[in-house]
Amino acid sequence: MGGSGLLGLEVTRQARRAGQRVATTFHTRRPDGDAHHLDIRDRAAVIALVRAVEPAVVVNAAYLQADWATTADGGTHVALAAAATGARLVHVSSDAVFSGAAGRYDETAVPDPITPYGAAKAAAETAVKAITPAAVIARTSLIIGRGDSQHERQVHALAGGAPGALFTDDLRCPVDVGDLAAALLELASSPHAGVHHVAGAGAVSRHELGVLIARRDGLDESALPRALRAGSGLPGPADVRLDNTKTQALLTTRLRGAREFLASPLPVE
Template identity: 30%
Template sequence: MKKDCNVVLLGSNGYLGRTLTVRLQRDVAVFPTHRQGALFPSSLQYDFWTDDLTPLLSLCQADIVVIAMNVAYVAQDPVVDSRLFRLRVGKLVHACRERRVIYISSDGIFDGRSGMYTETDVPHPITPYGKNLQFFEERVREFCDDYCIIRPSYLFGYAHAELDRRLARVRAGLLAGEHFTFFKDMIKSPLDVNQAAEAIAQITLSNYIGVVHVGGVAMSVYDFYHTAMQTLQVPCEGLSASMMPADSTMPKNTSLDIRLMKGLTGVRPYTVQEALQRIPVE
């Protein structure tokens, strides 16, 4: 494991970014960045859409750059200029080319037709988000020799004692009498965000080059929410299951094969129940 190195973490305000920042700080010097409103006292301002990253990397004497910003998701919005997104990705990755680069991608890069995707499966994105992820991954491969592309699935659980927005929204809605319907045949690989941060930190500070899938046990989106709400002791009468429409443009099964993650890091995914029981519900 690398010890005497400086890590610049782009996107420290995000759900995964802030969890990963805290985890990496246990081992190395971390320089987190933010676009607006710093969460960490040492955080440096960086705007993907306007700023040149080169001076910041020089200032921090960066050895490793972790790209945890989900700009690929932001860029799927029709109001965002796709040409600008591609230009900014190129500039960012080119600035990092002489350093180790960790890019946090997503299972959204797959079409969802088969599931249990391995790191050697060829991506075939069918959504604007997935296509943006693919473009980013390709630029990392093109410009960087020392890189790792990490593809998580559903991340959930407590980050700094705060439940993720996805589950918090459904919990609040059910308690307020709202009704939610989730797909029984949409399959993901949910993983506790703290375990994801542990796996990513280990991979970041290793010498591994390539792609790693970071996820948990495959399950349907409906089963995920139902199990989570039961664990959080929230009545589930307002939850119902349905099947995906035949004409849906969303990936159906983007579950991930995680044998490589286990071998590289030793992380053994918690069940949904185990993850949500680790911090008492307030």
Template identity: 50%
Template sequence: MRVLVVGASGFLGGEVCRRAGSAGWSVVGTCHCGEITVAGVAARRLDVTDRSAVRALVAEVRPDAVVSTPYRYDDWTVTADGAAYVAVAAAEVGARLVHVSSDALHAGRPDPYADDDPPTPVNAYGAAKAAAETAVRAVDPGAALVRTSLILGEGSKQIQLSRDALAGRATLFTDHVRCPVDVTDLADAVLELVENAYAGPLNVAGPDAVSRAELGLLVAERFDLDAAGLTTTTSAAAGQAGPGEVRLDCTRAAGLLRTRLRGVRELLTPS
């Protein structure tokens, strides 16, 4: 299997490369500004907003599959247009496409979101992720669209944010609820999807729904940190628009995939 990982210098993209390489796959990874540190990966520079460059690279590599992970929170062209360009290029060479999406395209509600629930974005980033999905599905109806949540693991931004809040250097929202997933579980799920024919959106996240503040408390317990200094607020008090409670129903993924998606409480229980 020859796989092209677009966004291989990112947290998830790097783990996908690592685990694909361990499985004996031939891996080409792209990056824009960062560096690819995974051994055995053929690294290539790529600006996903350059449509011609994307098409040229994919045509040169001719992968069996493309895993598309790049995004930039405040850049529509990277998150939405880049996803469309990757989809077009993958389709032109007949490659299987697994596009990584986000729970950020939902508005938030108390009830869990099913895999096929349509996007209801409430901020620019959510709208960009929704637009990316729309483009990918129009170009390649057979592509898998992985809707995931907060990604945890060694070196993750989410763990560091919790550490910062425990030290009084950041603030965690009590009203933002998500379903965190371990980066290794998510990478394994993505690689499973490379090898099957699943098409359309698929929720791939952990089974535990927690607020960002609750996540901070779990991090404090896991790393034996003082929880008394945890700084919290609400998104309304902070004046930040965005999804509130976003729970993903991952029943379909549990039945489809061999990979067990562990919950945050299992992941962060002190050993």
């Protein structure tokens, strides 16, 4: 589910490269290959499609930050469809389920969201646990692509003089989209269940992340405006560091930190 997004496209690419038969879903942008139009908010349509395709594994990477029905209800519909067909479910969640009050969070931490999006993600997690206890709930952080994530686009815009700033007191554990997709596929083929933190090793501020992207892409890092989230009035947590120690010990896929995966130049297509 969510096959036309940054993560969905990478999961599809890696699975097909491994010789697996993959069917994806989309809502607005049709990806290449075997793709099915689906409104994840429609429970009957989700269940009907999963019954028709009969997948062994369902990876749900679909979300819409401003829409509870897509993120919370949609996650519930996918869990119901997986349970009805016996499919293995890997549900992608977010560090947005936490308030930031604790700073560091491992897999045992209880969600305490402070934004509507975080609440929707937490609700979806609750539904998945209740409906499909054997599912994997994979919490992740800022997903960095190979030039095409929203964070990279923002850095390029700011370096070019666009208004805005990057917070120096807003900490996350960014993950490379390739590492994340590989880890999700590895978890899908494993016997593991429950919550896993699939985020990059080590925390960076949004400003440091911007500097790392600028250095990789040959931009002027000194042109990136900096600011403090504290006092900005913007909603959302400032310090959410997902501890991936437990999950990393289960995986052969290495979840690199941003300082490592952004040290290499972009691959030439």
